Amino acid sequence: MFEKLRQVFSFQKKEVKDLLLELEEKLIEADVGWMTAEALLNRVKAEAPSTSEQVSIILKNTILEWLQPKEPWGFKPLKPHTILFVGVNGTGKTTSVGKLAALWRKEGKQVMVVGADTFRAAAVDQARIWAERAGVEFYSGASQSDPASVVFDGIQKAKNSGTDVVLIDTAGRLHTQISLMDELKKMVRVAEKALGRPTDDVFLVLDASLGQNSLAQALQFMAHLPLTGLVLTKLDGTSKGGVVLSAVRETGLPLRFIGLGESKDSMQIFNPARFVQKLVE
Ligand SMILES: Nc1nc2c(ncn2[C@@H]2O[C@H](COP(=O)(O)OP(=O)(O)O)[C@@H](O)[C@H]2O)c(=O)[nH]1
Numbered sequence: 001m002f003e004k005l006r007q008v009f010s011f012q013k014k015e016v017k018d019l020l021l022e023l024e025e026k027l028i029e030a031d032v033g034w035m036t037a038e039a040l041l042n043r044v045k046a047e048a049p050s051t052s053e054q055v056s057i058i059l060k061n062t063i064l065e066w067l068q069p070k071e072p073w074g075f076k077p078l079k080p081h082t083i084l085f086v087g088v089n090g091t092g093k094t095t096s097v098g099k100l101a102a103l104w105r106k107e108g109k110q111v112m113v114v115g116a117d118t119f120r121a122a123a124v125d126q127a128r129i130w131a132e133r134a135g136v137e138f139y140s141g142a143s144q145s146d147p148a149s150v151v152f153d154g155i156q157k158a159k160n161s162g163t164d165v166v167l168i169d170t171a172g173r174l175h176t177q178i179s180l181m182d183e184l185k186k187m188v189r190v191a192e193k194a195l196g197r198p199t200d201d202v203f204l205v206l207d208a209s210l211g212q213n214s215l216a217q218a219l220q221f222m223a224h225l226p227l228t229g230l231v232l233t234k235l236d237g238t239s240k241g242g243v244v245l246s247a248v249r250e251t252g253l254p255l256r257f258i259g260l261g262e263s264k265d266s267m268q269i270f271n272p273a274r275f276v277q278k279l280v281e
């Protein structure tokens with residue numbers, strides 16, 4: 001994983017001028033994206049390093065500074081901590097819901113998965129199977145039910161049963177004339193109504209293997225929804241990894257969880273310090 005991003009830290013050239021050219025190439029190859037690559041280069045230049053070691057240190061510190069969230073993620077004191085997962089079809093929403101349900105179930109939390117991707121029966125089944133695999137409760141309405149009412153009823157049910165965490169799986173594409181963003185906005189509103197407070201988290205799920213294309217998706221969702229963080233999936237399937245940097249820097253959203261495979265236990269809480277350490281070692 002991240003071979004390309006790791007190569008950013010190893011230099012063949014001796015002259016700093018040549019080093020910077022090499023660095024620019026490597027950043028682009030690692031899929032850091034033009035904007036973020038430019039910003040990193042400017043940072044390095046501004047500190048006028050005279051050796052490749054100094055360049056590496058500036059890079060490491062800058063990346064860590066960018067990836068470090070303002071606040072660490074944690075469960076809010078009011079139950080149930082409710083998380084809506086949004087994103088384009090196929091990015092890994094349902095899988096991420098399932099993996100996080102398994103993770104928190106293992107930590108002893110009472111978890112409920114709400115299948116609000118109700119337009120496709122197969123999508124509800126997939127969420128149900130994940131909930132069973134994770135050993136947690138599952139809620140969804142009858143087929144074709146209104147996703148927002150599924151969200152409302154699911155949260156009510158979770159409140160009544162003392163559930164700690166509610167994970168809401170949503171659609172990435174609608175087979176109707178209704179706009180996806182309008183439907184998602186409605187779900188956010190209805191969740192707030194059911195909770196009596198804003199939804200604790202709205203996570204945007206992005207597929208890391210799509211590289212810079214996932215940034216365009218991110219901006220679209222950001223324009224419509226009160227996103228609180230990112231989940232980056234399929235990092236196991238990319239040698240680049242630069243999208244980790246650009247996604248965080250260009251959305252200003254904290255990266256909270258990373259998906260590293262298809263199995264139940266392949267979701268990790270994102271740790272910036274460990275991530276950067278892995279890049280330089
Ligand atoms: N390798 C890998 N595959 C993943 C990961 N997360 C999801 N997937 C796969 O991506 C595909 C789409 O996932 P799904 O959860 O159905 O996406 P959704 O449409 O957003 O709900 C499935 O085949 C998943 O197994 C991950 O972290 N790594």
Ligand SMILES: [Mg+2]
Pocket residue numbers: 093094095117123169170
């Ligand atoms: Mg899905």
